[in-house]
Amino acid sequence: MTLTIYNSLNRSKEPFETVDPGKVKMYVCGPTVYDSCHIGHARSIIVFDVIYRYLTFAGYDVTYVRNFTDIDDKIINRANEIGISPAALAEKYIQEFYVDMDALNVLRPTSEPRATEHIGNILRLIEILIEKGIAYAAEGDVFFSVDKFDGYGKLSGRKLDDMEAGARVEIDLRKKNPFDFVLWKASKPGEPEWDSPWGKGRPGWHIECSAMSKDILGASLDIHGGGKDLIFPHHENEIAQSEAAFGKTFVKYWVHNGFVNINHEKMSKSLGNFLMIKDILKVYHPEVLRLFLLSHHYRSPVDFSDETVRNVAAGLDKIYAMLERVEKFLGKLPDTGSEKYATSPDAEKDFWSLFTNAMSDDFNTAQGIGVLYDAVRNLNKILDSCEKAEPEHPDDAVNRQTISNECLGIMKIGNILGILSQPPGDYFARKKEAVLERQSVDAGLIEALIQERKDARKSRDFKKADEIRDRLKAMNIEIEDRPEGTIWKVIS
RNA sequence: GGCGGCAUAGCCAAGUGGUAAGGCAACGGCCUGCAAAGCCGCUAUUCUCCAGUUCAAAUCUGGAUGCCGCCUCCA
Incomplete structure (x- = not known):
């Protein structure tokens, strides 16, 4: 290289x-x-x-x-x-x-x-x-x-x-x-x-x-x-x-x-549009700012606008959601410090080496981030098929090994970019906190509404259930009915 | 006036000679009570325009247009 x-x-x-x-x-x-x-x-x-x-x-x-x-x-x-x-x-x-x-x-x-x-x-x-x-x-x-x-x-x-x-x-x-x-x-x-x-x-x-x-x-x-x-x-x-x-x-x-x-x-003094780091961090997660800046080649000018940064925030959510999924599937995330990444035999699918290729070409983080998203999609696909399979599926151990390795590669990419540095649970918790505080929404109320909707669904009163979901949506709360229960997220 | 850079889909963006990565948004499908999430598919016959070099150009050359930076403190 x-x-x-x-x-x-x-x-x-x-x-x-x-x-x-x-x-x-x-x-x-x-x-x-x-x-x-x-x-x-x-x-x-x-x-x-x-x-x-x-x-x-x-x-x-x-x-x-x-x-x-x-x-x-x-x-x-x-x-x-x-x-x-x-x-x-x-x-x-x-x-x-x-x-x-x-x-x-x-x-x-x-x-x-x-x-x-x-x-x-x-x-x-x-x-x-x-x-x-x-x-x-x-x-x-x-x-x-x-x-x-x-x-x-x-x-x-x-x-x-x-x-x-x-x-x-x-x-x-x-x-x-x-x-x-x-x-x-x-x-x-x-x-x-x-x-x-x-x-x-x-x-x-x-x-x-x-x-x-x-x-x-x-x-x-x-x-x-x-x-x-x-x-x-x-x-x-x-x-x-x-x-x-x-x-x-x-x-x-x-x-x-x-x-x-x-x-x-x-940015200039006459326009008074200097954006201070501490002010940006009141609104966006620090890793969103990192991912945003690194999504452009370092020599090109970048334009900071709320729309663009929000798009990046959606992308980071997606990656953390995948990490959370892996954590649930394996019971824990792989450890980048002690576990060793195994190179994939299929060079086209060896995302880690595709990433280092991009980085070796004048530190092309923008291209590297493209590889990161490819890797995330690939791993989500593997998870889709594994989750569908029966728990006693004969390939389970092999699958777990594959998932762990793919996830390790993604986390190593995160290490180089200085992102994905916290447990996904903490990431989403922090995000919820920040949004709830900004919008003065009470988490207890949300939980109560979700419980109420759960009861409605149980009695197959879907009309009421949907009304509650709409009400939550108006509060910028989105819910997902997962096999293990309903979870909620904030829309940022 | 001198020096330099940029122009790729609705938006953001990679790609410096071999036939257009990726993200967001939209749409169709699988899944779901319905959604959401995830996955699959679809979305630029084409890269500001004109001319040239080449078997081959978003990529090289010349020209045009537009935008931007530095030359003064600045990341």
Whole structure:
């Protein structure tokens, strides 16, 4: 199984070969912690969470670093507005970040460095650049001289000459080239500051990633990821800093995820349509959000709308309903930790390997989810035929083995995607609770109505029974008459 | 102005040279007192349009139209 990855640097899919065999060094740009995380953050983090899970599954020893930018203009401004220290503001949003991530079933990276913990490394890196004549100090600021780095623009496809025409930012006369960017910023009174050879100040935005990745992973990384918008200037500048300083290829594979739009509009402050993760999770199960985001290729834009997400919720219900069915049939679900999946002799029906094929092609989760639904349908079919058979059916043991194995494959797919992580009973219970609360419906009343309908059915008063069913339906409650009794579900 | 992306059924979406995955919705069937759930079948002779390359194109090339992103903080 050869893994290919789309590399933004060369704009093509390439076979994945690590710098050190068997080891993956992966760095992903994390959030600037000045506000709550929105769905755009969720996409980036979930995409790379799945890449991390998949690479680990594929047998790589993955070191995954995701940083926090905890010092920056936006943090300082916001802290001043609320009247707390920038450090306290950053800490508050880091804690909130963890609440969101845990809810979304996002694995913790190997390392989560913060810019303020690496000031020493940042200063050393700037000094190297100054010694090499690539950076220069001016009135307490330090700038990177883009003319001194030949490869400037290779990631974003920009040429310095072409960009001059479009320059409309006020030109800083201290810069040798208008595109020179700041490595170190002199502090204004009252701002957080650290001592440096150029006076008190703080790091520029781009330098932290170069310094921290070098410190934790070394000068050359296998994968560097982030949102598409970071390509220019952030990642372009990281390349310039790291390669100019250390003289080695900084990153082998650049991976960038696409944006999330809301009802066909870009999220923006002027439209006021930022969707925060915590608000979405009030309405949708976290795995619905994961499944929704992963149903689209990670490089394509996705459009978040209630209609689309509700469709995904229906799909997740379907998968959990199947798990519940298996649980009932076997008495318990297979254990992905201890039980081993057996490859199917029929390659067309070996859903697990079809899934890994899709994932090996540039992490095509959308195609992989298609395989997942195929597998669910296939297993439901097997269950249909087994449930019809007599309990003493001679093939029973074989059937149980088949069902268990097929289910195991589905659950393994769930593990990679970070879904199907809870017992189906809990999933449906949680869903009921959320809907009942939102609609202020009482579970006791529902049970009473179902009992009443049961009595009516017993006396073959179907008219009354149907009336009760309609009444429940009006309450967004749907019932299913199963062989073992009537159960009810909420319609979301 | 510079750079880049996208256009596939009612909706969402995969598919980068070999004859259109999957989901939601709709419809028909099995099942059911009737439903629901599940399964089966059906739903794009065709992939925005035009021209070209090829035995073969949704996939490659050129052009047109439409939509979007980055170039300024942004996932």
